[in-house]
Amino acid sequence: MKRWYLLYCKRGEQQRAKMHLENQGVEVYYPQVSIEKCIRGNVKITHEPLFPGYMFVRFDYEIGPSFTTVRSTRGVADFVRGGVYPKELQGDLVYTLKQLEPTQTVPLPEAEVIDKGTKVTITSGQFAGVDAIYHEPDGEKRSILLVTLISKQVEVHIDNQDIEKK
Structure with missing residues (x-):
């Protein structure tokens, strides 16, 4: 039976981990949010992880892949554990997060607009x-x-x- 687990990924390698896990047949949920950011004076829309460094995965360790295989995947650091074994998550939690996932861009906080030369x-x-x-x-x-x-x-x-x- 497939179960949800929480993985901790290596810094900046969540996309790599997601790609390699999906190639192994593991269901991956990696929530991202679109954010307006001011970069070098220009407002741009960027996509950032909702939970930086973490991703949810769903697989059946009895059929495969095993915990060791998933943990050894490129970009993955380890499972979030509750003792020796990876902590199993309630499926309702992940499905609720999927339903609440924002579909709109998060705007920059409203700030007073000041013109150049003021x-x-x-x-x-x-x-x-x-x-x-x-x-x-x-x-x-x-x-x-x-x-x-x-x-x-x-x-x-x-x-x-x-x-x-x-």
């Missing part, structure tokens, strides 16, 4: 109280500002929560 004040941190000019976003939570230090404009990276429009 004058801002830094509210906390080492530059607290300093006036600056907004230059561009630096990831999801930070921004690059131009600050005048000793008669020269210098780029500084500041958390968005520490910026206030003038």
Whole structure:
């Protein structure tokens, strides 16, 4: 009888493990979520694992493949265990996760839109109280500002929560 188990995969090798496990006839559930990310100032949609480093697998160890074969698959680190033997999961858990799997993209958190060239004040941190000019976003939570230090404009990276429009 096929049962669900939880595998721990080697870092960054979940896709490899999934491919090799499926080639062995193992059912694999590797939930991913689409996320909007700000990468180098551009908003892009990326796919990231819902549970980084983990995947659900379903197979019958009595018919094959064995626990050892699955554990030795490229990209797999080991089973999540409850003692010596791999911990068996309730099938309802996985089926519930499949039904709840998001079908929409998770948007970036709403942040105040600041146009390039806008004058801002830094509210906390080492530059607290300093006036600056907004230059561009630096990831999801930070921004690059131009600050005048000793008669020269210098780029500084500041958390968005520490910026206030003038």
